Amino acid sequence: MSAAELQSWQDRLASYLAAEKRILDSQEYQIGQGSTARRNRRAELEQVQNGIRECQQKIAVLQAGQNPRARRVIRLRPY
Template identity: 85%
Template sequence: MSTAELQSWQDRLASYLAAEKRILDSQEYQVGQGQTARRNRRAELEQVQNGIRECQQKIGLLQATMAPRGRRIINLRPR
């Protein structure tokens, strides 16, 4: 696991969060009027939220595997 992979997942999460915000602001919008109007419908909120959860889980896993493991030192003294 590399820091590049972690950064990639973090970038993906940021994109999903931005998409979620856009969906929450407006799910569907229309540009123009009449026959020349163009409509745009955003992705389903549930799918985006599933992507957010997937990214958060993967980031947590990568951070846990990349975390330095400390050495535990125990001093024993004979009696």
């Protein structure tokens, strides 16, 4: 697991957090009025929050793998 992979997950998390903020600010908005109005509905908040949790979990796993002081269990068997 490389630093590039960790950075990729951190970038993805930042995107999800930005999307969550936009959703919380306004789930749906309209541009224009009357018959020429265009509506935009953002992604579902639950899906974005699931993506945030997934990214946070993956980042934690990757960071634990990079930590040289991370706990490891080694089993020794005498001959």
